[in-house]
Amino acid sequence: ATPQDFFDKLNAQYQFTLDVCALPENAKCDHFYTPEIDGLKQTWVGRCWMNPPYGREIGNWMKKAYQSSLEGATVVCLVPARTDTHWWHEYAMKAEIKFIRGRLKFGNSNNSAPFPSAIVVFNPIQKHATA
Numbered sequence: 001a002t003p004q005d006f007f008d009k010l011n012a013q014y015q016f017t018l019d020v021c022a023l024p025e026n027a028k029c030d031h032f033y034t035p036e037i038d039g040l041k042q043t044w045v046g047r048c049w050m051n052p053p054y055g056r057e058i059g060n061w062m063k064k065a066y067q068s069s070l071e072g073a074t075v076v077c078l079v080p081a082r083t084d085t086h087w088w089h090e091y092a093m094k095a096e097i098k099f100i101r102g103r104l105k106f107g108n109s110n111n112s113a114p115f116p117s118a119i120v121v122f123n124p125i126q127k128h129a130t131a
Contacts, residue, residue, distance in 0.1 A: 001026035002051045002078060003104055010049075010119070014076055017046035021053070021061065044068035044075060051078040059087035062120075066091045069122035081118040096121040 007028050010016075019032035020039040028049050033039035040060055048068065052061035058079065065075040081099060082088055098119040 001106060002028060003106065006078075006104060007049070010076060014047050014049075014074065016049040016076070018044065018048045020044055020048050020050045020064075020075070022051075040064050043071075044073045045071075046073060048073050048075045050075055054080055059085075059090070062087045062091040065120075065122050066094060069095075070125055072124045073122075074124055075122040077120040077122070079118055079120055081116040092118070092120045094122070096123065 011028070016029050017031060019027050019029040020042075021035075022028065022032040023034060024032075028051075033042055044064070045068075048065075050061060050065055052058050062077065062079070065077055068075055077092075077095075079092070098121070100117045100119065104117050
């Protein structure tokens, strides 16, 4: 689970309306998608929060975040700073990246994560009408 105080600071800035991948016990927004609903198959609108699964499927989540921004959503992602990966170069590099100083403690863990984290912000891309 995302550390609550960390989320609260971001939420004060972005005022999230949707948590795109959550469990009922750790959802950060009133409106959220669970694994059963499968956020990857849903339409993301508004100001979205995403702390995706950090396994092999993270690339699918980053692709969906990027594509959703093309359709008008703002998607703020908490991800491991894995700058050597395909998904990082294919999607994160198209966004605003904020590296987090230190290491976060997720859920009820007594220990910090064994990896650095970053906030990746996909802002909506305005489509211009052609004359």
